[in-house]
Amino acid sequence: MKKNIHKILFVSTIVVLVLLLVQTFTNFVYVKPLAGVTVEVEKPKLTLPNYIDGSFQSNLENYCREHCGFREWFIRLYNQYLWNCFHESNNPTVMRGKDNWLYEEVYVRDHYESLMYKYTQDTAEMRNFYETEALRLWKVQALLEELNIHIFVNINPGKDVICPEYLPKNKLYLHPEGLRAYDYLIKRFDELGINYIDNVPIFKAIKNSVDYPLFYQTGTHWSNIAAVHVFDSILRYMENLSGQQLYHLEIGEKYQAKPRKPDQDLEELLNLAFPMKSSPYWYADVTVKEDSTAVKPFLLTIGDSYFWNFAYNVPLQDLFRGHPYWYYNYIVYYDSANTSTLDLDLEQELMRADYIMLNYGTTSLYEFASRFLSRALLYLCYDKASIDAAVHGLIENIKSDPKRYAEIKKNAENDREDLNQALYNIALYLIKENPEIYFEDLQGEKMPISRNKDLPSLRKALSSR
C-alpha cells in the first residue's frame, strides 16, 4: 500500500473526476436542488454552424455549469465559506443585516433611497406616474361602485419599515431625496377618498407590545400571525364597505414550530450548507367561525407576494366563493392556474368580483397596481364595439407595415391559424396590454367620460351565479 500510494492516489484523482463527469450527465446520485429561480439549460446539439460561430461552445459551458455533478454541494460549501468567513451572501438579492437578520436587497435600497430610481432619476416623472395611478383608481372605484363592486387598497409594511434596527448600514445607496410611493399615494388616497387600509402605523404601534414576531429573521415577508390578524381586519373593512355580513376568523393560541414556507425564504435563497440559527418561529392556527347569516363573496386580489401569507394561512376557500390572485397582474393563481392575465376576458373577470383588493407592500408601491387600472378602465368605459373598432384600426396599421405583416402571416401559417383571426388576436392583445396607447382618453391624467353600457347586465348575470 505504502509502496503504491502515489499510484493509488493518482488513480483516485481520475476516479473522482470521472464520477463528476458521470453525475453531470446521469444524475445517478440524488442531490437536493438549490433554491431560487434557475433557467433550465438544454443540452446543446452540435451542428457545423453553431460550432463555427461558437454558440455550441458557450451553450455547452452553460449546460455543464448548470449540471456539473454535485454542483449543489459545492455551491453550498462555497456559500457557507463566504457566509462564515466574510459575512457575505453570494446571492445579490439577499443582504445580511445586524444579528444575521436578512433583508431582500430591494427593501434595503427602498429604505435608504427610493425604488423610483429603478425606473427613473426624474422625480417629476415618478410623481406623474403616482398621480395618474391614484386618479385612475379614484375613477375605477367610482365606476365599480355603480356596479356594487368594491375596490380597495391594502398596504402592508415592508420589513425595513418595521425592523429598521437590523438593516445593514447604508454606504452605497445615495439617493435620500427620492420620492417614495408610499408617502405620495397615502396623501392622495386621503384627498381623493380612495378606499384603503394602511397597516404601517398599526404595525409600528404594536411592534413592541405584541408577544409574537411581526417579521421573521430569515424571511422576506410578515409572520403568519401578523398576516392572519391583518386579514381579519380586511374582512371587517370589507363588511364596512358593502354592508354585507362576512365570515370571521378565529385565531388560535400561538405556538412555536419549525419554519414553514415561505417564512425562511431568504435563508433558503442563500443556499448554505448548514442551517442558520435564528429566533423562534411562532404560528397560530386559523379557522372560520360558524355563521349561518354570513355570505361568501368573490374576492379578486391583485398585488405582490405579501398575499402568499394570506393564502398559506387563511382558509380562503371557506370565506369566499372565489379568490383568484393575480400576481403583479401578470400570472393567475387559485383560478385558471398559471394563465397570463392578458389571456383572460377582463370584462368578465371584473364583473364576477364583489371585491377587488390591491394588496401591496410598501416596497412594491413604486409599481402600484401593476397596470391593472388602465386595463380595467378600458373595459369599464368602452364597450365591445368601441374596442373592436380600435382593434380593426390597429389591424390596418399592422397591414401597412409589410415586414411585420409578413412575419405574422408566416407565424399564422406555421401555427395553422386563420390569418384574420391571428391579426385580431395580436391587435387585441396589444390593446389590452397598453390600452392608453390606443385610447387617448386613458392617457396620463385624462379620464374618459364614456361608460361600457354592457356591464350592468353582465354584472347581474355573473354576480347571481
Added chain:
Amino acid sequence: MVFSSNVFLILFLPIFLMCYFACPKRWRNLVLLLFSIVFYAYGAPTFILLLLGSTVINFYLVKWLYETDNLVHKKLYAGLAIALSLGLLGYFKYANFFVDNLNVVLGAFGLQPFTFAKVLLPIGISFFTFQSITYVVDTYRNVHKPMERLTDYMLYIIMFPQLIAGPIVRYCDIADEIRSREQNWAESLQGFYRFVIGLSKKVLIADVIGHQVDILLAGDLATMGTGTAWIAILGYTMQLYFDFSGYSDMAIGLGKIMGFHFPENFDNPYNSASVSEFWRRWHITLGVFMRNYLYIPLGGNRCSKPRMYFNLWVVFLLSGLWHGASWSFVVWGAYHGIWLVLERMGLGKVYEKMGKVPSVIITFLIITVGWAIFRIENLSDAFTLISRLFAFDFQSIIPIQSPHFYVTLIVALFFAFLVLFPFGKKLQSIVFYTDFSPKQHLAVWLVSMFLFLFCLGALNAAGFSPFIYFRF
C-alpha cells in the same frame, strides 16, 4: 477552452486522463496530440487548419534545413520558416493596428482611409509562434536535432497545457521528453497538486479581486478618489499575477501529470529589488526568449553602452507590442525599457545602497503604476488613473463594501511577498520541492481534492470567467 471552465474540468480533463493513462505508452503522444487538436479546435474552429498547416510547413522547412549542408540553403530555410511564423503573427495580430494607424495618418493628410476587413486574432498565436521560432533557431544553431516525426513536432507546438498562454517552452528544453519519458506516479500526483494550486490562484484569488477591480475601473476615472485608485490598481496588480501565474501553474501541473517538465514562468516577481530583476522573475519564459532570440542577436551586452541601452529599450518596446497591438502596450513596454536603461546607468547601484526592502517597495510601485497603462486600453484614461493615484484626494467613499474582496487582496499581498521572509522561503520549499512521505501525500491529496471541489463551487457560484491572458 480555458482550464477554469466547466467543460475543461468536468468533461475534457477526465476523458483525456482516462484515455491517456489507459493507452500503452507508445500511443500516448498520439492521444495527447489528438486531444490537443480537439482542445484548440473547440475554442478556435476557424483557425485549427491554419495552425496545423503552418505547423506542417514549418516541420518540413526545418527538416530540409537540418538535412542540407549548404549554408545558404540553411539560411534560406531558416529565413522562410521564421518569416512564415512572424508573417502569420504580423498579419493576424498587427494588421488591424497597422491599418488603423495608417488611416489616422492618411486622414491627417486629407486622404481617403484604407478600407480593410477586420482580422480576427487566432487564440494563442503569440505563444505558438515563439515556440516555432525556437524550434527553427535551435535546429539552425545545432542546439538540438529536429524531430523525426511530424506528429512529435505537432505535439511540441500544439500540446494543450501550454498552447494557449505558455509557458513558452523552448524546443531544446522539451525535445527529449517528447521522444521518450518515464511514467512517474509521484510526479503525476505532484502535477495534480500544482494544477490545483494554479486553479485556486485563478478562481479563489484572481477572479474574486478581478470582479471588483472591473467594477471600480468601469467608474469615472477623473473623479476617482486616491484611495479607490490605489485599491483598483493594487487589486489589478494582484489579479494579473495570480491569474497568469495560476494559469502557468496549471499548465506546468498538467505537463507534470504526463511526465513533461515545463520551465517555471514566475518566481515571486513582486519581491524584485529592481525592474531588471522583475523581468527575470515575471513571465520568465518570455524574458528568456527575448534574451536568447532578440537581445543577444541584436548585440546584447557585448557592444557600446549607448547601443546596449538601445538594444534593451527595443527589446522591451517589442515585448510590450507582443502583449497586444495597441499604443498602450507599446508605451508600457517603453516605460519598462526606460527603467531598465536607468538601472543600467546607475539607478541599480542606488538600489543596492538602499537595501533590499526599500528597493523592493520602490520597484513594486514602479511596476504597479506600469500596470495602469497595461490595464486601461485608452492611454489618456490610463494617465488619468495614474494622476488620481497621486492626487491625494481622500474625500470620496471607496465604493467596495465586500470584506471578501479586502481579505482576498490581503491574502494575495501576503503570498506575493511571502518569500521576502525566511519562513516564506521555507514554506515554498516545502510545498513545491519536498518529497512527501506516504502519510503526507495522503494529507496533501485530501487538501488538494478539497480545494479542487471547492474551486468548482466557486466557479459555478460566481459564473464563468475567462483568463485575462487570452487576449494576448
